[in-house]
Amino acid sequence: MNKDIATPVRTRAILEKYGFSFKKSLGQNFLIDTNILKKIVSFADLTENSGAIEIGPGIGALTEQLARSSKKVIAFEIDQRLLPILQDTLSPYENVRVIHKDVLEADVRIVMEEEFQGIHDIMVVANLPYYVTTPIIMKLLEDRLPIRGIVCMLQKEVADRISAKPGTKEYGSLSIAVQYYTEAETVMIVPKTVFVPQPNVDSAVIRLIKREKPAVVVKDEAFFFQVTKASFAQRRKTLLNNLTSQLPDGKQKKEEILAALSASGIDPVRRGETLSLEEFGRLADELYSYFH
Numbered sequence: 001m002n003k004d005i006a007t008p009v010r011t012r013a014i015l016e017k018y019g020f021s022f023k024k025s026l027g028q029n030f031l032i033d034t035n036i037l038k039k040i041v042s043f044a045d046l047t048e049n050s051g052a053i054e055i056g057p058g059i060g061a062l063t064e065q066l067a068r069s070s071k072k073v074i075a076f077e078i079d080q081r082l083l084p085i086l087q088d089t090l091s092p093y094e095n096v097r098v099i100h101k102d103v104l105e106a107d108v109r110i111v112m113e114e115e116f117q118g119i120h121d122i123m124v125v126a127n128l129p130y131y132v133t134t135p136i137i138m139k140l141l142e143d144r145l146p147i148r149g150i151v152c153m154l155q156k157e158v159a160d161r162i163s164a165k166p167g168t169k170e171y172g173s174l175s176i177a178v179q180y181y182t183e184a185e186t187v188m189i190v191p192k193t194v195f196v197p198q199p200n201v202d203s204a205v206i207r208l209i210k211r212e213k214p215a216v217v218v219k220d221e222a223f224f225f226q227v228t229k230a231s232f233a234q235r236r237k238t239l240l241n242n243l244t245s246q247l248p249d250g251k252q253k254k255e256e257i258l259a260a261l262s263a264s265g266i267d268p269v270r271r272g273e274t275l276s277l278e279e280f281g282r283l284a285d286e287l288y289s290y291f292h
Protein backbone atom coordinates (compact mmCIF):
# COMPACT_ATOMS: atom_id res chain seq x y z
CA MET A 1 0.00 0.00 0.00
CA ASN A 2 1.16 3.56 -0.68
CA LYS A 3 2.55 5.69 2.12
CA ASP A 4 -0.14 7.78 3.84
CA ILE A 5 -0.26 11.47 2.93
CA ALA A 6 -1.53 12.41 6.39
CA THR A 7 1.57 12.11 8.52
CA PRO A 8 3.35 15.20 9.82
CA VAL A 9 6.57 14.28 7.96
CA ARG A 10 4.97 13.50 4.59
CA THR A 11 2.65 16.51 4.75
CA ARG A 12 5.57 18.83 5.49
CA ALA A 13 7.56 17.32 2.62
CA ILE A 14 4.67 17.83 0.17
CA LEU A 15 4.09 21.42 1.29
CA GLU A 16 7.80 22.20 0.99
CA LYS A 17 8.16 20.56 -2.40
CA TYR A 18 5.48 22.85 -3.81
CA GLY A 19 6.23 25.93 -1.69
CA PHE A 20 2.60 25.89 -0.57
CA SER A 21 1.41 28.57 1.86
CA PHE A 22 -1.91 28.17 3.67
CA LYS A 23 -4.75 30.57 2.90
CA LYS A 24 -6.65 31.26 6.07
CA SER A 25 -9.46 32.83 4.04
CA LEU A 26 -10.10 29.41 2.44
CA GLY A 27 -10.29 27.60 5.76
CA GLN A 28 -7.16 25.56 5.03
CA ASN A 29 -6.44 23.38 8.06
CA PHE A 30 -5.07 20.06 6.86
CA LEU A 31 -5.33 16.81 8.78
CA ILE A 32 -2.07 15.09 9.69
CA ASP A 33 -3.39 12.12 11.66
CA THR A 34 -4.14 8.94 9.75
CA ASN A 35 -6.09 7.38 12.63
CA ILE A 36 -8.52 10.29 12.75
CA LEU A 37 -8.99 10.10 8.98
CA LYS A 38 -9.69 6.38 9.12
CA LYS A 39 -12.24 6.96 11.87
CA ILE A 40 -13.99 9.66 9.85
CA VAL A 41 -14.20 7.30 6.89
CA SER A 42 -15.49 4.47 9.10
CA PHE A 43 -18.43 6.64 10.23
CA ALA A 44 -19.56 6.81 6.59
CA ASP A 45 -19.99 3.01 6.33
CA LEU A 46 -18.69 2.89 2.77
CA THR A 47 -18.39 -0.31 0.77
CA GLU A 48 -16.49 -1.16 -2.38
CA ASN A 49 -19.64 -0.21 -4.29
CA SER A 50 -20.06 3.22 -2.69
CA GLY A 51 -19.35 6.64 -4.12
CA ALA A 52 -17.88 9.45 -2.04
CA ILE A 53 -18.09 13.19 -2.57
CA GLU A 54 -15.41 15.24 -0.85
CA ILE A 55 -15.41 18.99 -0.44
CA GLY A 56 -11.96 20.54 -0.19
CA PRO A 57 -9.41 17.74 -0.65
CA GLY A 58 -6.46 19.96 0.29
CA ILE A 59 -3.38 17.84 -0.47
CA GLY A 60 -5.45 14.66 -0.55
CA ALA A 61 -5.16 13.31 3.01
CA LEU A 62 -8.82 12.29 3.31
CA THR A 63 -9.26 11.71 -0.43
CA GLU A 64 -6.69 8.94 -0.29
CA GLN A 65 -8.52 7.13 2.52
CA LEU A 66 -11.80 7.51 0.65
CA ALA A 67 -10.25 6.18 -2.55
CA ARG A 68 -9.12 3.08 -0.67
CA SER A 69 -12.58 2.50 0.87
CA SER A 70 -14.96 3.20 -2.01
CA LYS A 71 -15.52 2.68 -5.69
CA LYS A 72 -15.13 6.29 -6.75
CA VAL A 73 -14.39 9.69 -5.22
CA ILE A 74 -15.31 13.11 -6.59
CA ALA A 75 -13.55 15.99 -4.84
CA PHE A 76 -14.39 19.68 -5.27
CA GLU A 77 -11.44 22.00 -4.62
CA ILE A 78 -11.59 25.77 -4.98
CA ASP A 79 -7.84 26.51 -4.73
CA GLN A 80 -6.09 26.19 -8.08
CA ARG A 81 -2.66 25.94 -6.39
CA LEU A 82 -3.67 22.54 -4.97
CA LEU A 83 -4.44 20.94 -8.34
CA PRO A 84 -0.85 20.02 -9.36
CA ILE A 85 -0.22 18.80 -5.81
CA LEU A 86 -3.30 16.56 -5.88
CA GLN A 87 -2.35 15.25 -9.28
CA ASP A 88 0.94 14.16 -7.75
CA THR A 89 -0.23 12.85 -4.34
CA LEU A 90 -3.27 11.03 -5.71
CA SER A 91 -1.55 9.56 -8.76
CA PRO A 92 -1.71 6.02 -7.30
CA TYR A 93 -5.53 6.19 -7.19
CA GLU A 94 -7.38 5.81 -10.44
CA ASN A 95 -10.81 6.14 -8.89
CA VAL A 96 -10.52 9.82 -7.93
CA ARG A 97 -11.78 12.79 -9.92
CA VAL A 98 -10.79 16.26 -8.69
CA ILE A 99 -13.01 19.08 -9.86
CA HIS A 100 -11.67 22.62 -9.66
CA LYS A 101 -14.76 24.46 -8.43
CA ASP A 102 -16.29 26.32 -5.55
CA VAL A 103 -18.73 23.70 -4.29
CA LEU A 104 -21.30 26.42 -3.59
CA GLU A 105 -21.31 27.32 -7.30
CA ALA A 106 -21.17 23.76 -8.61
CA ASP A 107 -24.13 21.80 -9.97
CA VAL A 108 -23.42 18.79 -7.79
CA ARG A 109 -26.40 16.82 -9.08
CA ILE A 110 -25.18 16.97 -12.70
CA VAL A 111 -21.64 16.01 -11.65
CA MET A 112 -23.06 13.06 -9.72
CA GLU A 113 -25.10 11.92 -12.71
CA GLU A 114 -22.02 12.05 -14.92
CA GLU A 115 -19.50 10.55 -12.53
CA PHE A 116 -21.47 8.02 -10.48
CA GLN A 117 -23.15 5.96 -13.17
CA GLY A 118 -24.06 2.59 -11.71
CA ILE A 119 -23.19 3.74 -8.18
CA HIS A 120 -26.20 3.99 -5.87
CA ASP A 121 -24.81 4.40 -2.37
CA ILE A 122 -23.27 7.84 -2.10
CA MET A 123 -21.95 9.70 0.94
CA VAL A 124 -20.48 13.17 1.32
CA VAL A 125 -17.36 12.95 3.48
CA ALA A 126 -15.33 16.07 4.22
CA ASN A 127 -13.18 18.11 6.52
CA LEU A 128 -15.07 21.29 5.73
CA PRO A 129 -13.62 24.78 5.34
CA TYR A 130 -14.90 26.42 8.53
CA TYR A 131 -15.81 29.78 6.99
CA VAL A 132 -18.62 28.16 4.97
CA THR A 133 -19.73 25.05 6.88
CA THR A 134 -23.39 25.99 7.24
CA PRO A 135 -23.96 27.16 3.64
CA ILE A 136 -22.32 23.97 2.32
CA ILE A 137 -24.38 21.64 4.51
CA MET A 138 -27.61 23.51 3.74
CA LYS A 139 -26.91 23.50 0.00
CA LEU A 140 -26.33 19.73 0.00
CA LEU A 141 -29.57 19.12 1.92
CA GLU A 142 -31.81 21.68 0.24
CA ASP A 143 -30.76 20.49 -3.23
CA ARG A 144 -32.12 17.07 -2.19
CA LEU A 145 -29.20 15.27 -3.79
CA PRO A 146 -29.39 11.49 -4.09
CA ILE A 147 -26.96 10.90 -1.20
CA ARG A 148 -27.31 8.61 1.84
CA GLY A 149 -25.86 11.25 4.11
CA ILE A 150 -22.97 13.44 5.17
CA VAL A 151 -20.06 12.79 7.53
CA CYS A 152 -18.05 15.94 8.09
CA MET A 153 -15.62 17.71 10.36
CA LEU A 154 -16.62 21.19 11.42
CA GLN A 155 -16.42 23.61 14.34
CA LYS A 156 -17.60 21.90 17.53
CA GLU A 157 -19.86 24.83 18.29
CA VAL A 158 -21.70 24.39 14.98
CA ALA A 159 -21.81 20.59 15.44
CA ASP A 160 -23.45 21.16 18.84
CA ARG A 161 -26.09 23.42 17.30
CA ILE A 162 -26.81 21.03 14.43
CA SER A 163 -27.33 17.97 16.63
CA ALA A 164 -29.02 19.80 19.55
CA LYS A 165 -32.23 18.51 21.11
CA PRO A 166 -35.19 20.71 22.15
CA GLY A 167 -34.81 22.41 25.52
CA THR A 168 -31.04 22.94 25.24
CA LYS A 169 -29.37 26.27 24.70
CA GLU A 170 -27.80 25.08 21.43
CA TYR A 171 -31.18 24.19 19.90
CA GLY A 172 -32.27 26.69 17.27
CA SER A 173 -33.27 27.22 13.66
CA LEU A 174 -30.09 25.48 12.39
CA SER A 175 -30.91 22.34 14.43
CA ILE A 176 -34.37 22.32 12.90
CA ALA A 177 -33.21 23.06 9.35
CA VAL A 178 -30.79 20.10 9.44
CA GLN A 179 -32.91 17.68 11.48
CA TYR A 180 -35.85 18.28 9.16
CA TYR A 181 -33.90 16.44 6.45
CA THR A 182 -31.63 14.16 8.49
CA GLU A 183 -30.96 12.24 11.68
CA ALA A 184 -28.08 14.24 13.12
CA GLU A 185 -25.47 13.05 15.57
CA THR A 186 -22.08 14.29 16.80
CA VAL A 187 -19.86 11.21 16.54
CA MET A 188 -16.41 12.48 17.53
CA ILE A 189 -14.71 15.43 19.20
CA VAL A 190 -11.36 16.20 17.62
CA PRO A 191 -8.37 17.93 19.23
CA LYS A 192 -6.69 20.90 17.51
CA THR A 193 -3.37 19.06 17.42
CA VAL A 194 -4.32 16.86 14.46
CA PHE A 195 -4.33 19.83 12.04
CA VAL A 196 -1.71 22.02 10.38
CA PRO A 197 -2.07 24.86 10.96
CA GLN A 198 -4.12 24.34 14.12
CA PRO A 199 -7.54 26.05 13.96
CA ASN A 200 -8.54 28.56 16.64
CA VAL A 201 -11.64 26.61 17.62
CA ASP A 202 -12.44 23.08 18.74
CA SER A 203 -13.64 20.62 16.11
CA ALA A 204 -16.09 17.74 15.90
CA VAL A 205 -17.33 15.22 13.36
CA ILE A 206 -21.05 14.96 12.70
CA ARG A 207 -22.99 12.29 10.87
CA LEU A 208 -26.18 13.25 9.07
CA ILE A 209 -28.24 10.38 7.68
CA LYS A 210 -30.98 11.53 5.33
CA ARG A 211 -34.52 10.66 6.35
CA GLU A 212 -36.67 8.86 3.81
CA LYS A 213 -39.14 11.67 4.16
CA PRO A 214 -38.82 14.93 6.12
CA ALA A 215 -39.24 14.73 9.91
CA VAL A 216 -42.59 16.50 9.72
CA VAL A 217 -45.07 16.86 6.90
CA VAL A 218 -46.07 20.51 6.50
CA LYS A 219 -48.31 22.48 4.14
CA ASP A 220 -45.53 24.78 3.02
CA GLU A 221 -41.84 24.17 3.72
CA ALA A 222 -40.68 27.73 3.18
CA PHE A 223 -43.31 29.01 5.61
CA PHE A 224 -42.37 26.33 8.17
CA PHE A 225 -38.76 27.54 8.11
CA GLN A 226 -39.94 31.16 8.27
CA VAL A 227 -41.93 30.35 11.43
CA THR A 228 -39.01 28.53 13.07
CA LYS A 229 -36.60 31.38 12.29
CA ALA A 230 -39.09 33.92 13.65
CA SER A 231 -39.55 31.87 16.83
CA PHE A 232 -35.82 32.04 17.63
CA ALA A 233 -35.29 35.68 16.60
CA GLN A 234 -34.80 36.78 20.21
CA ARG A 235 -34.17 33.82 22.41
CA ARG A 236 -35.34 35.42 25.64
CA LYS A 237 -38.68 36.47 24.19
CA THR A 238 -41.77 34.30 24.32
CA LEU A 239 -43.05 32.56 21.23
CA LEU A 240 -45.96 35.02 21.02
CA ASN A 241 -43.62 38.01 21.18
CA ASN A 242 -41.27 36.66 18.54
CA LEU A 243 -44.05 35.66 16.18
CA THR A 244 -45.88 39.00 16.43
CA SER A 245 -42.69 40.98 15.94
CA GLN A 246 -41.16 38.81 13.18
CA LEU A 247 -43.96 37.52 10.95
CA PRO A 248 -45.26 39.94 8.28
CA ASP A 249 -47.97 42.17 9.82
CA GLY A 250 -47.59 40.05 12.95
CA LYS A 251 -48.55 42.89 15.26
CA GLN A 252 -51.92 43.36 13.54
CA LYS A 253 -52.44 39.59 13.54
CA LYS A 254 -51.87 38.97 17.23
CA GLU A 255 -55.35 37.45 17.69
CA GLU A 256 -54.83 35.08 14.78
CA ILE A 257 -51.41 34.05 16.13
CA LEU A 258 -52.97 33.36 19.52
CA ALA A 259 -55.69 31.30 17.84
CA ALA A 260 -53.09 29.26 15.93
CA LEU A 261 -51.07 28.64 19.10
CA SER A 262 -54.18 27.51 20.91
CA ALA A 263 -55.29 25.26 18.01
CA SER A 264 -51.88 23.59 17.99
CA GLY A 265 -51.92 23.15 21.77
CA ILE A 266 -48.89 25.36 22.42
CA ASP A 267 -48.75 27.79 25.34
CA PRO A 268 -47.97 31.30 23.95
CA VAL A 269 -45.55 32.03 26.80
CA ARG A 270 -43.27 29.15 25.88
CA ARG A 271 -39.93 29.89 24.23
CA GLY A 272 -39.01 28.65 20.76
CA GLU A 273 -36.20 26.51 22.12
CA THR A 274 -38.70 24.24 23.92
CA LEU A 275 -40.66 23.26 20.80
CA SER A 276 -40.08 19.96 19.02
CA LEU A 277 -40.07 19.70 15.22
CA GLU A 278 -43.57 18.22 15.37
CA GLU A 279 -44.82 21.18 17.40
CA PHE A 280 -43.26 23.64 14.97
CA GLY A 281 -44.90 21.69 12.14
CA ARG A 282 -48.35 21.91 13.75
CA LEU A 283 -47.91 25.58 14.54
CA ALA A 284 -46.75 26.49 11.02
CA ASP A 285 -49.75 24.66 9.53
CA GLU A 286 -52.19 26.44 11.87
CA LEU A 287 -50.62 29.82 11.07
CA TYR A 288 -50.49 29.16 7.34
CA SER A 289 -54.02 30.26 6.37
CA TYR A 290 -53.67 33.54 8.32
CA PHE A 291 -50.55 34.49 6.33
CA HIS A 292 -51.53 33.38 2.83
Ligand code: SAM
Nearest residue numbers: 029030031056057058077078079102103127129
Ligand atom coordinates in the same frame (compact mmCIF):
# COMPACT_ATOMS: atom_id res chain seq x y z
N1 SAM B 1 -9.42 17.58 3.16
C1 SAM B 1 -8.17 18.21 3.55
C2 SAM B 1 -7.72 17.65 4.88
O1 SAM B 1 -8.58 17.13 5.61
O2 SAM B 1 -6.55 17.76 5.18
C3 SAM B 1 -8.30 19.74 3.60
C4 SAM B 1 -9.42 20.29 4.46
S1 SAM B 1 -9.37 22.04 4.67
C5 SAM B 1 -10.18 22.19 6.25
C6 SAM B 1 -10.63 22.69 3.60
C7 SAM B 1 -10.35 22.61 2.11
O3 SAM B 1 -11.47 23.17 1.41
C8 SAM B 1 -9.14 23.39 1.59
O4 SAM B 1 -8.42 22.58 0.70
C9 SAM B 1 -9.75 24.59 0.85
O5 SAM B 1 -8.93 25.08 -0.20
C10 SAM B 1 -11.04 23.99 0.34
N2 SAM B 1 -12.15 24.95 0.10
C11 SAM B 1 -12.40 26.11 0.74
N3 SAM B 1 -13.53 26.66 0.28
C12 SAM B 1 -14.02 25.82 -0.67
C13 SAM B 1 -15.17 25.87 -1.53
N4 SAM B 1 -16.06 26.88 -1.45
N5 SAM B 1 -15.36 24.87 -2.42
C14 SAM B 1 -14.46 23.83 -2.49
N6 SAM B 1 -13.37 23.75 -1.71
C15 SAM B 1 -13.15 24.72 -0.81
